[in-house]
Amino acid sequence: MKERLLQYLACPACDARIRLAEVTATEDQQIIKGALACEGCAQTFPIKNGVPRFATMADVGEEKAAIASKFGWEWKHFSHRDEKYAEQLLGWLNPVQPEFFRDKVVLDGGCGKGRHTSLAADWGARDVIGIDLSDAVDVAFAATRDRENAHIVQADICRLPFARTFDYAFSLGVLDHLPDPLEGFRSIASKIVPGGHFSVWVYGAENNGWITRFVNPVRTGITSRLNPRTLMHLSKIPTALLYLTTKLIYGPIRRIGGQSAAQRLFYGQYLSSISDFRWREQHSIVFDHLVAPTAHYVTRRQFEEWWECIGVHDPVVGFHNQNSWRGFGQINNFQEGAGLSINGG
Ligand SMILES: C[S@@+](CC[C@H](N)C(=O)[O-])C[C@H]1O[C@@H](n2cnc3c(N)ncnc32)[C@H](O)[C@@H]1O
Numbered sequence: 001m002k003e004r005l006l007q008y009l010a011c012p013a014c015d016a017r018i019r020l021a022e023v024t025a026t027e028d029q030q031i032i033k034g035a036l037a038c039e040g041c042a043q044t045f046p047i048k049n050g051v052p053r054f055a056t057m058a059d060v061g062e063e064k065a066a067i068a069s070k071f072g073w074e075w076k077h078f079s080h081r082d083e084k085y086a087e088q089l090l091g092w093l094n095p096v097q098p099e100f101f102r103d104k105v106v107l108d109g110g111c112g113k114g115r116h117t118s119l120a121a122d123w124g125a126r127d128v129i130g131i132d133l134s135d136a137v138d139v140a141f142a143a144t145r146d147r148e149n150a151h152i153v154q155a156d157i158c159r160l161p162f163a164r165t166f167d168y169a170f171s172l173g174v175l176d177h178l179p180d181p182l183e184g185f186r187s188i189a190s191k192i193v194p195g196g197h198f199s200v201w202v203y204g205a206e207n208n209g210w211i212t213r214f215v216n217p218v219r220t221g222i223t224s225r226l227n228p229r230t231l232m233h234l235s236k237i238p239t240a241l242l243y244l245t246t247k248l249i250y251g252p253i254r255r256i257g258g259q260s261a262a263q264r265l266f267y268g269q270y271l272s273s274i275s276d277f278r279w280r281e282q283h284s285i286v287f288d289h290l291v292a293p294t295a296h297y298v299t300r301r302q303f304e305e306w307w308e309c310i311g312v313h314d315p316v317v318g319f320h321n322q323n324s325w326r327g328f329g330q331i332n333n334f335q336e337g338a339g340l341s342i343n344g345g
């Protein structure tokens, strides 16, 4: 942990400032082991392996802990980098471009292995903080520790240990894996400064009927219950099918006939978009779809209602690859606990 992270932290329980209470090991001017303490309620939080830990699996509840344990395994195993991550990220963040990050304080909500935290740091963020509930934070820390403007924190997205401090926050493929996606959405919004911006990408319900009808029962009933290592091996079978189809059909058709030709095929826009990925990345995508105990598929209307809940009435919403929703909006002055709510939440 870099000491400059302290300026952004606040107690998740009482919102007071957080101070450095103890340092027992340092490396390359970073705190590797130590403790933080709240100046209000005096609660302490350990720093382990360079990462401040604001959440423990014992405290977050069974469902969140189960989700985090699966994703922790995923990112420790699939810790590779792919040169296409930047292009993929810009697809999810559209209309945001790399220049948008310059000099901003940025939150990556649910950073996984830190692939986007490192890109945000490289694109000139003043500071970017990646948070994740799972052990993936260890992979994310290793991937970002050499960038002086990148920080990794272990925390629950619904109990963020930050002051209202972010000029820009993004959360990609995370809210759909929360027991209550809207709770996480509101929680992040409450940490964005008035006038700051927010980007979110989630699975769509539209055009994914074949997944919700046929794949989801297999995921919830079988694959998410398997030992992750077993699933990793088993998922090579659907990956082989995906790999052959995208390399032999979707990729070539897109190259010869263009995007509009590929789009006419089943699930064409998405499958042609991943056709350039190597085996390892495609395997990681298949595993990711099968491992999560919880996955919500969100309709456009629901997604727009989330934005209305935080007082954003004109988000830029797009149907990405014809299977998912991306949104971008400017936050006025959303206060957690205020504004409209859905489900009485
Ligand atoms: C599909 S992965 C996406 C990771 C990353 N955004 C990316 O695209 O590489 C979902 C991530 O959300 C994290 N996550 C799930 N529930 C969370 C929670 N309650 N708080 C913080 N992170 C959570 C998981 O640990 C996992 O790393």
Ligand SMILES: [Zn+2]
Residues within 6 Å of the ligand: 011, 012, 013, 014, 015, 016, 038, 039, 040, 041, 042, 043
């Ligand atoms: Zn406190």
